[in-house]
Amino acid sequence: MKKLKRSARLVEMTQYLLFRPHTLIPLTTFADRYSSAKSSISEDLAIIKEVFELEGLGELLTMAGAAGGVKFIPKVPKAISLQFIKKLCEKLAQPERILPGEFIYMSDILGQPSIMNEVGKMFASAFAGRDIDVVMTVETKGIPLAYATASYLNLPVVIVRRDNRVTEGSAVSINYVSGSNKRIQTMSLARRAMKEESKVLIVDDFMRAGGTIQGMMDLLKEFRATLKGVGVFVESGEVVEHLVEDYISLARLTEMDAKTKHIAVVPGNYFDNEEVQNE
Amino acid sequence: MKKLKRSARLVEMTQYLLFRPHTLIPLTTFADRYSSAKSSISEDLAIIKEVFELEGLGELLTMAGAAGGVKFIPKVPKAISLQFIKKLCEKLAQPERILPGEFIYMSDILGQPSIMNEVGKMFASAFAGRDIDVVMTVETKGIPLAYATASYLNLPVVIVRRDNRVTEGSAVSINYVSGSNKRIQTMSLARRAMKEESKVLIVDDFMRAGGTIQGMMDLLKEFRATLKGVGVFVESGEVVEHLVEDYISLARLTEMDAKTKHIAVVPGNYFDNEEVQNE
Numbered sequence A, B: 001m002k003k004l005k006r007s008a009r010l011v012e013m014t015q016y017l018l019f020r021p022h023t024l025i026p027l028t029t030f031a032d033r034y035s036s037a038k039s040s041i042s043e044d045l046a047i048i049k050e051v052f053e054l055e056g057l058g059e060l061l062t063m064a065g066a067a068g069g070v071k072f073i074p075k076v077p078k079a080i081s082l083q084f085i086k087k088l089c090e091k092l093a094q095p096e097r098i099l100p101g102e103f104i105y106m107s108d109i110l111g112q113p114s115i116m117n118e119v120g121k122m123f124a125s126a127f128a129g130r131d132i133d134v135v136m137t138v139e140t141k142g143i144p145l146a147y148a149t150a151s152y153l154n155l156p157v158v159i160v161r162r163d164n165r166v167t168e169g170s171a172v173s174i175n176y177v178s179g180s181n182k183r184i185q186t187m188s189l190a191r192r193a194m195k196e197e198s199k200v201l202i203v204d205d206f207m208r209a210g211g212t213i214q215g216m217m218d219l220l221k222e223f224r225a226t227l228k229g230v231g232v233f234v235e236s237g238e239v240v241e242h243l244v245e246d247y248i249s250l251a252r253l254t255e256m257d258a259k260t261k262h263i264a265v266v267p268g269n270y271f272d273n274e275e276v277q278n279e
Helices: A006-018 A027-034 A038-054 A078-092 A113-126 A143-153 A211-222 A269-278 B006-018 B027-034 B038-054 B078-092 B113-126 B143-153 B211-222 B269-278
Strands: A058-063 A069-074 A134-138 A157-160 A171-177 A184-190 A199-207 A226-236 A248-257 A262-267 B058-063 B069-074 B134-138 B157-160 B171-177 B184-190 B199-207 B226-236 B248-257 B262-267
Touching (some): A027 A069, A069 A113, A078 A113, A143 A157, B006 B069, B027 B038, B134 B143, B184 B211
Antiparallel strands (some): A171 A184, B058 B069
């Protein structure tokens, strides 16, 4: 690459880092790329670091030494996320979202990549420090959330199928009871879809009693995999006893009455302390 | 926001533009944001524009006048995309990908957000000039491609379900014959999931005869929607007669022999002219 002026180099390095989250980039990569001295690169990184922090984009970690370099860790401050979630809660509380069977219509929200990216960034912030190999979800609605999260964590995604029509060679199937309708259902995952002993983050769009997530946790055992975290976009707060104890939720559906057409949605447990501070 | 130095402003504007593709941003937005003169902002944009073009990230369109501003159009040059696709073709041609029933195992590739983002950028480049309201796909494997594409085009995604268990109020179901196994199958879409008369881009991961895509096209009629384009990641070149005529493919499976364990995958029709130029 031809030698760039500092101004152009800053633009170039910014996009380079933004598209490579959780990836260690040796300073020599930049120095070679721009035919610049490492000292200039370090000065550039200091400027970028300041803006990323100011903007709530994330941290720029610099590691010294032979194996050193710089790593961009996307991390949105909770206070910024909370503002975003509060607006989403208002949208989710629209009466016309009430569906038969106490379901809530969210496809319009889940269908917006810009919202999914924000939500993915929140999960990536929440789970940034954990040692994770793969993000898992079950088809269909959790998929965009899992990809957005995985994208910011620089991890692959594994999608569990809701049937056993898997056409990908040998597969592991388990039965689970969905909390929503108490029916026994099947979920399955191809053997080759996930390495044994993987460290897994489970992400899903909605959790009522947690039967579906419990199902995925049972599936993990078949792969001798370890659960590293559970993130749900919206949880139903009407359930007294959850099958899953340790999870992060971004929003909580606290009331839904089909007769009076009343829904109430509040920020989830991820913001518990933040809420207290704000009020 | 406090007044930033030019260097910091460049970093800030770069990330701002990258996260808002296909969105018109008035110059006053930047001028107000950084308490800077419009002339300085214009100079910054010229620097960013040059780097974006040099890097093959896309175009920065500046529109003059009262309704003017700047718009980032992600667009990867075909020559860069072709290099990426050629490497993917090599990966796809690994003999262990052959599955019973002449399926090809792609879940590991579809499971990598970074690859999906690249592929999404290619579709966004290919369809950038078309007037599209929504990106449509059918569950399950096309979903990450649809989101990646829609993210770069700043559009919402609509996911067609492969059953009629839609729990989202009234839905339209159609029957279609999947080219893969000649069985009659059902796909459905909730009425509220897509506005009537929408302009639609269809995206899917794999196309054999095109029965599934034809099914989505039939579904469009029920919504009085218009097809604006079809993008498939991998097409099977072994099929003589496609049900779908006008589509863009990024890769083409030309041979698959389960006995000899031979697969051949070449770049798709998107690169047809590019290929000729290169060879």
